Amino acid sequence: MHTPVLLQEVLDGLVVVKGGSYIDATTGEGGHLSKISETAGKVLAIEVNKEQLERTKSSLKRKNIVFVRNNFMDIEVTAREQGFAVVDGVLFDLGLSYWELSYLEKGLSFTRPNEPLDMRLGESEETAAEILARSSEDELYAIFSENSEEIRSRAIAHIIVEMRKNRAQKTVQDLTETIDKVIGQPDRKVYARIFQALRMHVNHEKENLTKGIEGAVKLLKQGGRIAVISFHSVEDRLVKRLMEKNGLKLVMKKTPAYGDQKFERSATLRIGEKTS
Numbered sequence: 001m002h003t004p005v006l007l008q009e010v011l012d013g014l015v016v017v018k019g020g021s022y023i024d025a026t027t028g029e030g031g032h033l034s035k036i037s038e039t040a041g042k043v044l045a046i047e048v049n050k051e052q053l054e055r056t057k058s059s060l061k062r063k064n065i066v067f068v069r070n071n072f073m074d075i076e077v078t079a080r081e082q083g084f085a086v087v088d089g090v091l092f093d094l095g096l097s098y099w100e101l102s103y104l105e106k107g108l109s110f111t112r113p114n115e116p117l118d119m120r121l122g123e124s125e126e127t128a129a130e131i132l133a134r135s136s137e138d139e140l141y142a143i144f145s146e147n148s149e150e151i152r153s154r155a156i157a158h159i160i161v162e163m164r165k166n167r168a169q170k171t172v173q174d175l176t177e178t179i180d181k182v183i184g185q186p187d188r189k190v191y192a193r194i195f196q197a198l199r200m201h202v203n204h205e206k207e208n209l210t211k212g213i214e215g216a217v218k219l220l221k222q223g224g225r226i227a228v229i230s231f232h233s234v235e236d237r238l239v240k241r242l243m244e245k246n247g248l249k250l251v252m253k254k255t256p257a258y259g260d261q262k263f264e265r266s267a268t269l270r271i272g273e274k275t276s
Contacts, residue, residue, distance in 0.1 A: 013252040013271035020088035025072035028097040030056040044084045048122040076215030090216040093129040094226045101166040110191035113173035119202045128198045132169040137161045146204035148199035155182045213242045229273045236268045248272025
């Protein structure tokens with residue numbers, strides 16, 4: 001089991017107590033879940049991806065863990081149905097797991113050229129390839145700029161629309177080669193930003209996070225805490241706004257001093273406490 005980023009900081013910030021009730025809204029490979037469940041009385045483990053949920057469920061068999069497949073946007077309804085109407089803490093880890101990047105084969109990483117541009121993690125209707133095929137230049141520009149702040153978003157949107165007249169963007173390599181026509185040479189940072197933006201759009205990540213945090217706040221007891229780990233500035237700013245909007249007091253903000261994977265070094269942990 002991969003040791004997740006900022007593990008000890010999450011445990012300290014959530015103040016996991018013996019007998020307490022917690023929700024891991026993004027179970028993934030179960031790294032945070034495993035440690036939280038060692039102390040907690042009960043933990044609700046939510047995971048949107050069926051394959052990932054089954055893998056973690058089979059490897060982490062503890063009586064105090066309740067596993068549910070769902071999107072965390074429905075966290076309030078899911079929690080109440082499972083007997084978690086009042087909880088001490090909730091965790092959202094917004095990063096992709098190593099397993100998702102390595103084995104799902106959905107084009108989530110620009111390092112896997114032959115994978116299809118799918119990017120769906122849950123029940124989203126459209127694949128990334130379908131979005132690239134039907135969206136206008138203005139729509140693609142909005143997707144790239146709003147979800148990644150890539151300064152060449154307009155030029156990349158334009159070249160995609162031009163290139164698809166003769167060549168559909170179906171694989172990871174198709175998209176990276178199209179991006180190269182704008183930037184002149186391979187650039188991993190630009191790839192990462194465009195792939196991030198597409199994934200966020202395909203999976204409605206900003207909308208889901210908004211609903212997820214709003215729902216989680218309604219479940220928290222007085223003094224309960226929500227921990228959110230984000231991995232880029234667009235996510236972190238949204239988390240900051242949502243915590244402020246929902247009346248959470250910021251009690252911790254941390255970034256890692258290390259990381260096994262490069263993307264982990266960009267992580268930001270924010271923990272908000274319900275004070276009223």
